[in-house]
Every structure is written in structure tokens, then in C-alpha cells.
Amino acid sequence: MGQIFDPSNWEWITSGNNLSFIFEGFLINLQIAIVAMAFALIFGLVLALGSISKARPLRAVSRMWVDVWRNLPLIFILLGFGLALPGSIYSFWEDNVPAFLPSAYQNGRIVAAVLGLVVYNSAVMAEIMRAGIVSLERGQGDAAAALGMTHRQSLRLVILPQGLRRMVPATVSQLITLNKDTTLVSILAIREVVRHARTITNANPFTPDFVKGPPLQVYLVVGLMFIIVNLLLSRLSTRLEIKQRRESGVKIESVTGLEDQIAV
Amino acid sequence: MGDYWNVLRNNFPEIASGFLMTCRIVAVAFLIAMGVGIFVGALRAAPSKMLNRIGLVYVEFFRNIPLLVLIYIVFYGVNQADIVSLDRFVAGALCLGLYTAAYIAEAVRSGVFTVGRGQMDAALSLGLTQREALQKVVLPQAVRTVIPPIGSLIIAMTKNSAILGGALGVNDILHRTRQIYNDNFKFAETFLWATLAYLILTVSVTIIVRKLETRLAIRR
Known part of the structure; x- marks a missing residue:
């Protein structure tokens, strides 16, 4: 255990720009998560x-x-x-991506990475939304029909506003999961946090004063970054829920257990 | 169509052994996840504030860290310490189990809390001892509410097992598929079988859980 806190194992953190290098990688992961979630919400609803x-x-x-x-x-x-996307897509992306974007986005495989994340997460979000909608009592739809609404109107005015509100907590926990899952795109050699960490754990011959980071400590720092952001996210979701409840004056039932079912 | 069968025929031993390896990972991780998960869940439901806190730290740590990063911490961390060397399979299955245990703990905790306080009071007022009340009234109900969420967690765990193949090179379905593809460069033909293998696993877990649910269901 002494190993973990041994000061000599932490020298890397102040050496060169190691820490900011890891943090830059981490920001890439957050950006990928946000973009993927935005698309996943749209396609998930469809x-x-x-x-x-x-x-x-x-x-x-x-x-x-x-x-x-x-x-x-x-x-x-x-x-x-x-592996499946044709190379022409990658080269098209690489030829056309603006040069000011970080190197992670210069790699054409980012298209495959975001596409994969969106396809998977839109399926998960669709299931969350479907459960949110189905959990509304049948009566709501019947009541809307009795008021003379068409199926489409009742969906738009009655069912969706309530059903989607119920899935806010499940969506936030899926966002947390997605945030963690962005580390998996390292399998496509995209330069995000895991790849940056790996760079630091390997000796770099080009900078003489560079201190190589021991893997345990480097990955612990990466893990801590995720834990902090994800804790803030879940705090935010509880706060949102309470606020919503207070404003509407009614207890909004959320689809409980869904997080457990779908997240991880 | 013939191509698909050829790829399966030529690589059957590899695909089958990958499938079995994924099953082994899932089985080992399942035991760890259930054992640790129920224990931590009990801590979370315990009346002691201290135990509660410990359980909470466990849950928040393992739920919010990416599994991939956890695997690297454990695999490289333990081998860096140079005291014991950890096998890739053991390190991976251990991480997968501990990671899933955090979710199981939360499922267990909420399962225990859904059984109303009134149930316990009622049992005690009927003259049951605390222990009897727990055994005969609270736990049987808690177990039933906990099964569906745990089932979904096991499915998620089965899917997450692929990270071992991707990150540590454990010879599971994912890793075998990658090797086969690197040999034959036939994408659709190779990945179709892997897709089916994963679907067979996840769907059979779903079926087992559903069976268990109906068997334990109480007619009211």
C-alpha cells in the first residue's frame, strides 16, 4: 500500500505538462459524451x-x-x-476536418467512434423513453381521446410531456454511463484520456526532464477525474428532480429501477 | 451464404473457445459481484452510520469509475507493486465483479427499503422475534423485488465482459473475433457469428431471470 503514496511515484504529476496533458484528454471524452448523447436523444425518441x-x-x-x-x-x-466503415469515409473526414480541432478529431476513426456510441445509446435511450411513455396510465390516452384529440395530438400534448419528464433521472444516469463508456473508444486509437495516460506511462525520449508516470498512479488520477464529474452529474440530477417537484407542486413519478436495468 | 458457413467451419474451435471463455468470465465475476454486492448492500442498509458511510464510498467509487480505467489500475497497479503477479483473467474478472457489485449493492439496498417499515412492526407485534421477522417476512419480499434489477445487471455485466478481451487480450469472444478477422479480413462473415454469440448469451440470461421471476412470484 505504501507504494501508492510514495512521493517518488507522484513526481510525474508536476513534471512537464503531464497533468494538463491528461486533462486535455479528459475534455475530449466529455465532448464526445455530450455530442453522442445529443444525437442519441434525437434518434432515441424516433x-x-x-x-x-x-x-x-x-x-x-x-x-x-x-x-x-x-x-x-x-x-x-x-x-x-x-472495421466496417469504408476507408473513404475516414479519408473524407481527415481531409475536411478543421485544423484547429484537437488531434483526437483529426483521426477519421472518430466518425466510427461517435457512430457506434450513438447507435448503442440511441437504442438504450429508446428503451428508457418507451418505458417512460408506457408507464403512463392508459387512462391518460383514453382521456385525451375522449376530449376529441387525435392520436398524434394526445401523444404530443399529453403523453410525451409527462412520459419524458419521468425519464429525466434515468437519462442522467445513462449520461454518466456514456461518460464512462467514452474511454472505450481508445480501442480505435483515438487520442483521448486513456491514450494520453498510456503516453505518460511510456518513457518519452524527446523531453529530457520528462518523468515517466507509474501506471497505477496515472490511471488513478484518470479515474478520479471521472468520479468527480460523475458525482457532480448525479448531484445535479437529484437537484433537478427536487426543483421540478417543487415547481409543479406534484410529485413526479420517475421510472424507478430503470437506471439499474439499463445503466452500467 | 456459403462464405458465412465457411468462416464458421474454419474457425469453429476458436469461436467456441471464445464463447466458453466469456462464459467463464461471467461466471467468476457473477460470484464475486453477488458476494461483495450483497455484503456492501447490507452495509448500506445497516443502522450504523459508519458502516453506511463505508458502503457509500465503495458504491460511489466503483459506480463512477470507467471499468476500463479500473482494469488498468488493478492490472498494472498490482503488477507494478511486484509482490504478486496477477493473471489477466483473474485481474479482469475481479474488476468486473467488483464493479458490478456496486450496482448490485444499490439494488439490494433499495430492495430492502421497499419492504415497508410497517411489515417489520406487524411481524414483531405478532410475536415473531427480530430474526424470525427478518427471515420470514422481510427477506422473502426483498428477494423478489431485487431479482429483476439484478437480472438486468447480470446482462450488463455479460456485455461488459467484452472489455476484458478488448483491453487485456483475454481470449473471449471479442478477442477471438478480432484475431479471426485479422486472418481473413472478412468483416460481415466474422462479425455475424460473434454478434449471434453475444445475443445468445444476453438473451439466455434474460430468459433465466424471467423464469426465476415467475417461479418465485406470489399469487395475490
Whole structure:
């Protein structure tokens, strides 16, 4: 145990720009998570609407799509996309990406990485949204119909506003999961935090005063960054929930257990 | 179509051994996750503030750290200390188990708390001892509420097992698929079988959990 806190094992952290190098990598992960989540929410909603659609073929196809993707390991999906996309897509990206973006985005595989994250997470989000919508009592839809609303109107004005509100906690915990999952894109050699950490643990011959970081300590620092951000995120979600409850004056039921079901 | 069968026929031993390796990882990690998870869940539900705190630190640490980073910490960390050398399989399965245990602990805790305080009071007022009340009233109900979320956690764990193949090169389905692809460069033909292998695993876990649920269900 003494190993962990041995000062000589921590010299790397003040040496050169090691710490800021790791932090830069970490910011890439956060950016990837945000972009992927934004797309996953859009496509997730489309898939969720598809899987509660009245048209049977559409419903069957959407459910099938969702069930297949969310039952596959994400790292497997990422690897698959990385190998499956034609090289022309990568070179098109690499030729056209603005030069001011960090090196992580200069690699064409970033397309495969984001695509993989979006395909997987949109399936997961679709399932969360579907559960949120289905958890609304049947009565709500019936009441809307009794008021003369069309199916589409009742969906837009009655069902979705309530159903989507219920899935806020599950969405935040999925965002936490997604945030952790962004480390998996390192399998496609994208220069994010894990790759940056690996660089530091390997000796760098070009900078003479460079202190090589021991893996244990370097990865601990990386882990701590994730823990801090994810704790803040979950704190935020509890705060949001309480605020919402206070403003609307009613207890908003959330879809409990969903986090456990889908997250990780 | 013939290509697909050829790839399966030529690589069957590798695919099968990858499948078995994934099963082994899942089995070992499952035992660790259940053991540690129930223990930490008990800490979280314990009336002592100190124990509670310890459980909370465990849960927050393991739930918020990326599994990949955890694997690197343990695998490189232990081998760096140079006291014992840790096998890739052992390090990976241990991490996967400890990681999942944090989620299981939370499921156990919320399962215990869904059984209302009134149940315990009612049992005590009927003259049951504390122990009997726990054994005959609270736990049987808690177990039933906990099974569906734990089932989903096991599915998630099965999927996460692929990270061992990706990060540590354990010869599981993912790693074998990668090797086969590097030999034949046939993407669709190779990945189809791996996809099926993973779906077979996750779907069979789903079925087992559902069976367990209906078997334990109480008719009201």
C-alpha cells in the first residue's frame, strides 16, 4: 500500500505538462459524451415513437433494432464500426476536418467512434423513453381521446410531456454511463484520456526532464477525474428532480429501477 | 451464404473457445459481484452510520469509475507493486465483479427499503422475534423485488465482459473475433457469428431471470 503514496511515484504529476496533458484528454471524452448523447436523444425518441407506433411493421422493426443493439457489448460495436466503415469515409473526414480541432478529431476513426456510441445509446435511450411513455396510465390516452384529440395530438400534448419528464433521472444516469463508456473508444486509437495516460506511462525520449508516470498512479488520477464529474452529474440530477417537484407542486413519478436495468 | 458457413467451419474451435471463455468470465465475476454486492448492500442498509458511510464510498467509487480505467489500475497497479503477479483473467474478472457489485449493492439496498417499515412492526407485534421477522417476512419480499434489477445487471455485466478481451487480450469472444478477422479480413462473415454469440448469451440470461421471476412470484 505504501507504494501508492510514495512521493517518488507522484513526481510525474508536476513534471512537464503531464497533468494538463491528461486533462486535455479528459475534455475530449466529455465532448464526445455530450455530442453522442445529443444525437442519441434525437434518434432515441424516433426509435421510441417507432416502437409504440400503431403500424405493426414499423413497431416490429423498431423493437428489433432496439433489442439487438442494446444487447451487444458497446466495445464490440465500436470495434465493428471501426472495421466496417469504408476507408473513404475516414479519408473524407481527415481531409475536411478543421485544423484547429484537437488531434483526437483529426483521426477519421472518430466518425466510427461517435457512430457506434450513438447507435448503442440511441437504442438504450429508446428503451428508457418507451418505458417512460408506457408507464403512463392508459387512462391518460383514453382521456385525451375522449376530449376529441387525435392520436398524434394526445401523444404530443399529453403523453410525451409527462412520459419524458419521468425519464429525466434515468437519462442522467445513462449520461454518466456514456461518460464512462467514452474511454472505450481508445480501442480505435483515438487520442483521448486513456491514450494520453498510456503516453505518460511510456518513457518519452524527446523531453529530457520528462518523468515517466507509474501506471497505477496515472490511471488513478484518470479515474478520479471521472468520479468527480460523475458525482457532480448525479448531484445535479437529484437537484433537478427536487426543483421540478417543487415547481409543479406534484410529485413526479420517475421510472424507478430503470437506471439499474439499463445503466452500467 | 456459403462464405458465412465457411468462416464458421474454419474457425469453429476458436469461436467456441471464445464463447466458453466469456462464459467463464461471467461466471467468476457473477460470484464475486453477488458476494461483495450483497455484503456492501447490507452495509448500506445497516443502522450504523459508519458502516453506511463505508458502503457509500465503495458504491460511489466503483459506480463512477470507467471499468476500463479500473482494469488498468488493478492490472498494472498490482503488477507494478511486484509482490504478486496477477493473471489477466483473474485481474479482469475481479474488476468486473467488483464493479458490478456496486450496482448490485444499490439494488439490494433499495430492495430492502421497499419492504415497508410497517411489515417489520406487524411481524414483531405478532410475536415473531427480530430474526424470525427478518427471515420470514422481510427477506422473502426483498428477494423478489431485487431479482429483476439484478437480472438486468447480470446482462450488463455479460456485455461488459467484452472489455476484458478488448483491453487485456483475454481470449473471449471479442478477442477471438478480432484475431479471426485479422486472418481473413472478412468483416460481415466474422462479425455475424460473434454478434449471434453475444445475443445468445444476453438473451439466455434474460430468459433465466424471467423464469426465476415467475417461479418465485406470489399469487395475490
